[in-house]
Amino acid sequence: MMISYLVVAFSIFVTCYTRSRNCIDDFDIDIKESQGYNYPIPHSYESEYWSELQTEYKVTRKMSWSRNFYIFGKFVDESAAGGDDTIISAGLYRGDELIYKTIINCESGTWENWILDKKTEQERILLHGKINKTVSCKTGDDFDLILKNDNDRLANWILNAQPLQHEVRKFSKKTNKISEGKRQIRTGILRPKVKVDSKYSTFNATRFEFTATGRAVFDRFAFGQCDAWPKNMEMQCQKVREWIHARSKANMTEETLAQLQSTPDANFTRGLGTFGNNMESFIPTCLTKKYFNWFQGTVHPDRETPMYPGEPANKEKRAYCCCTNMKTGRVFEDDPEKNCISTPTCITLGWTCVRAYDPVVGGEIYEEGKKEH
Known part of the structure; x- marks a missing residue:
């Protein structure tokens, strides 16, 4: 039998966790009540909180703040399924009305x-497809489902690194960069072909609901403008790096993948390109397979990070740099106010995060290096 309950968001906006960076919320779900969750989206009743007007280079445009919804779960044995089919569903809703959902x-x-549907106000299929071989529903296997919400009509579902989307569109648009009195044109932009042309925009959603039947159960949820990864991956930096990369907007060629075979990133996949979660530049950097670098120069930005005009050249500047716990990947001392600043400011001040360096870990890395040579 499916169980649903309501959760209230308690976390402050820049809370950081062992298994995520800069999420608004990241919490475990009680396994006894793990087949339904109704999450009230923070700031959903504040007009244009997630989409607002901004002026750059004397040009006013609508700016969307992307959001990440992370669901983690597992498949239990048949005895717990109650004879029901194993189905996972998750979606954005405005009150009781659907905006966009997926059913697996x-x-x-x-x-x-x-x-x-806008006209009929009836629910209808927008896209459909087959689950590929990388997604297993076997007893004991874990699953993750991500909704990347880029703007008011663009949202991508990702199941175990498989995009539940297909086909892209290419277009050009005016940028905010002015040259000789004219706004410059950016060409070759790729986006998912299908827009979420629902009755309400995705930013009109007041809640995010996910349910399951059969052998699927949930054990964790995270939300924010952030990166998140599975639990229990302390001292496994390279696995965290590979997990996030597989779901990122990276779009590597066969040539690039071949060049990585002699590096620690030999297990990298192509990435998901247009249908991915976050930019690959936000993937954690590692010192070894076990340990995170104590200095992370490009951590995923949020609404508090200053905008930098002149896309796309300056996009990499819109990020945080953070001093990092070398074992867990979380912000050093769990204090982002003290240990994270905008990347341009970080560069100007010459941050090195020496305070986050762990000499015990450094000694271990040094001894391992001596053995290898």
Whole structure:
């Protein structure tokens, strides 16, 4: 039987966790009540909080703040399934009305994305497809489902690094960069072909609900403008790096992947390109397979990070740099106010984060290096 309950968001905006960086919320779900969750989206009733007007270079435009929804779970044995089919569903809602949801059926090996039609106000399928071989619904296996919400009509579902989307569109648009009195044109922009053309925009959503039947149960949820990864990956920096990369917007060629075979990133996949979660530049950097670098120069930004005009050349500047715990990857001393600043300021001040360097870990790395040589 499916159980649903309500959670209230307690966390402050820049809370950082062992298994995520800069999320608004990141919490475990009680396994006894793990087949339904109704999450009230923070600031959902504040007009244009997630989408507002900004002026750059004397040009006013609508700026969207992307959001990340992370669901983690596992498949239990048949005795706990109660005879029901194993189905996972998650979606954005405005009150009781659907905006956008996905339904994953493990029995049929299929997925469907649904919206609320503007004209008929009836729910209808927007996209559908097959679950690929990288997604397993076997007992004991873990699963993760991510919704990357880029703007008011763009949202991508990702199941175990498989995008539940297909086909892209290419277009050009005016940028905020002015040259000789004219706004410059950026060409070759790629986006998912299908827009979420629902009755309400994705930023009108007041809640995010996810439910499961059969053998699927949830054990954790995270939300924010952030990166998150599975639990219990302390001292496994390279695995965290690979996990985030596989779900990122990276779009590597065969040539690039071949060049990585002699590096610690030999297990990298292509990435998901247009259908990915976050930019690959925000992936954690590692000192070894076990340990995170104590200095992370590009941590995922949020609404508090200053905007830098002149896209796309200056996009990498819109990030945080953070002093980092070398074992867990979390912000040093769990204090982002003290240990994170904007990347341009970080460069100007010459931050090196010496205070976050762990000499015990450094000694271990040194001894291992001597053995290898």
